[in-house]
Amino acid sequence: METIRRTKISDLLRRDDFGATVSAKGWVRTRRGNKFVSFIHLNDGSTINNIQVVADNELFNEEVLKKITTGACIHVVGTLVASQGQGQNCEIQAKEIEIYGIADPEEYPLQKQKNGPSLEYLREIAHLRPRTNTFGAILRMRHHMAFAIHKYFNDNGFYYLHTPIITASDAEGAGSMFQATTLDFNNTPRTETGAVDYSQDFFGRQTNLTVSGQLEGELGAMALGAIYTFGPTFRAENSNTPRHLAEFWMIEPEVAFYDINDNMDLAEDFLQYLIKYALENCKDDIAFLADKYDKELIDRLNFITNNKFIRLTYTEGVKILEESKHKFEFPVYWGADLQSEHERYLVEQHFKCPVILTDYPKEIKSFYMKQNEDGKTVRGMDVLFPKIGEIIGGSEREADYDKLTNRIKEIGMNADPIWWYLETRKFGTAPHAGFGLGFERLMLFVTGMTNIRDVIPFPRTPNNAEF
């Protein structure tokens, strides 16, 4: 093979220096042709677009040609020429082809077929599905969204804080957790009373996988001013639904000296930034996904960037829903935890704008939210989007030590494991606020996909930890 530096296909497709000798490496998506000529569509993951490689069959050994099947990996050296057909503006006239790896058509599961394999089937071969157009697009977008998140916070003076994964506390005071342990089920150490002797576990106590980095995030905010977390979180809920994962990624900014209004400003600006970033940096992938899965995707993304977010209280929202005379599956009344159908009604039918609801009944929100003077509501906020409902949940935090500890007592929670959290209210407490964004919830929104298992590379769900 002629030794020429390989060019990524995304870069090749932008070139017009026809006549240049180029090197491309990638996986064969399809090969068509006839006795005389082969048309190979090659993809290397750098873009959803393939480059067409045209091979004059008589230039190549038959043994080589036979191996150029869907899924094979090849190295092509050839001449960049203007494309004869429509679609791309250039293609490669092959001079040399090297086979890196075959993909036996009898065995390789990703054969070209009309409409492609089903999403359900692709979940079973999650090790190969990134090679499809759909998952290539989703995973590239996942990268761009993750980067946009880091860039937004970095540019705005937030510090990325790695909160711990293994923890001895339960941030939400609820939720099933995974235990992280080195104890042996077959030889479990016991105390004199017969209880599990966790003093012999790795950390000398019982530990779990975190459900949220917020509590530790607050420690960071009360020292560094503005922080964000972006890491994996876990729920051991036995929920087999298109909206639940046992392992997912969360983003949680937390800011000292923010009240709930600052927090809403941040959430709105942040989400609009992310959607704009997607529209600007993922054009081809969004166009593909919109065309294949969700014709309204681009309109929905523009809906976010073109509208200011309407802000109203939960109480006002419930009133609108009650007066709407719309028939909901779940009843709506003051005190009810709103369902996705209620949230979507407000966004899609009533306001035709993204919505932020604030000041929820304290009974349906977490212990750490700032208590309003009415004694009934807390300074929580949920950001509601079309199609998916709640995308962000957050609050101003209760900064007063006595009010916070009283609420903890009131709900019967054990404060001992979070003594360190309470000390932020004891030493130099300050108003502060923050929110949580489920990364996969965002990914559903920007890709138009409907099953959360399709927007994370290797989903973890009940009875599934393959790959």
Added chain:
Amino acid sequence: METIRRTKISDLLRRDDFGATVSAKGWVRTRRGNKFVSFIHLNDGSTINNIQVVADNELFNEEVLKKITTGACIHVVGTLVASQGQGQNCEIQAKEIEIYGIADPEEYPLQKQKNGPSLEYLREIAHLRPRTNTFGAILRMRHHMAFAIHKYFNDNGFYYLHTPIITASDAEGAGSMFQATTLDFNNTPRTETGAVDYSQDFFGRQTNLTVSGQLEGELGAMALGAIYTFGPTFRAENSNTPRHLAEFWMIEPEVAFYDINDNMDLAEDFLQYLIKYALENCKDDIAFLADKYDKELIDRLNFITNNKFIRLTYTEGVKILEESKHKFEFPVYWGADLQSEHERYLVEQHFKCPVILTDYPKEIKSFYMKQNEDGKTVRGMDVLFPKIGEIIGGSEREADYDKLTNRIKEIGMNADPIWWYLETRKFGTAPHAGFGLGFERLMLFVTGMTNIRDVIPFPRTPNNAEF
């Protein structure tokens, strides 16, 4: 209080529009003064530098003044004036002061003292240590390094891949792992033979916390071309040393069509980029840490950016060490796993350059490394730095299905749980390479700290999962 938008102290310290009314919020580092005037050093985490607030005592209620002690959180509105003393160029002449939160000097553990509290003590109050100069500096640098990593890969066309945390496989074929489970030690389901019935565990099988994202990373690279991971990894080793954490963060790029030389180019360029980024973006924090902990820190950082990395084989390296006549604690001979003292000798004494060693004996490296034709060595590479020894370990991967599976058999490893990994070699295999960088190892290097527990916010070590 006059309502004026708060300005971060990092921004205030750059201003020279003296006479402007400004608002600052932050935590009191110290208060000095006399009967007539108070000098308050205020910090809000945005920078290591404090702003001085000068308060004419007779303007303020005595009750307010009494509460302005180390650790208290306050809000100051005043006039920006040119600094009278040396150090900062501006200070605030206070007009109004609001107390957000007191910090009772009898209870608050971070009192001003000569040389400050010990690092050992600060580990016990990791919830408060981010409020010290040292940990403020370290955590800001941790942010900047994390961002630099994302930016480097984004700018170079790599996609961030979230590999799973909970896994049914063991990437290294070794290492103690934490089990992630929802089974109950007090009521463990058993099969008929009395074994633990993992089919009743959450995932229907035994699962652990990942020790590396590499295997899944390779799946990504064989579809998207170039990926990187950056996530938490776990080792349940009972090692109580300044170099070990049970939970730490790893960065693992993986690139299709890279050979070991491309891999070395990437590692060198990447590390030099990161060190340059630190020198340019963390000047004040580095200066502080260098002054307080490590006078040679800046020289050592420049040593990386000013030198090309010397590349040689393990065999050549061992020869140099054997011929050096240097007295090492651990013996050196062909086949030995090099110790930090050996690595540092090559870097600091012999070459006076960063070093990359390649082609290690296969017995001391992982099963997935590309086998050399000599039958004895594999195409692994370690990047060696001064002071810390190995900072990066990587390799070209064995892309040949038969060679890879033979090696797996040879070492008696069970290939069943990684059937999906082996399929990358079956379907469209290609040359590829990658490496792993322990994020905390990098943080030790750029901060000059010597205990790994001091470069992560909430360290997880044997018998310690507090916070």
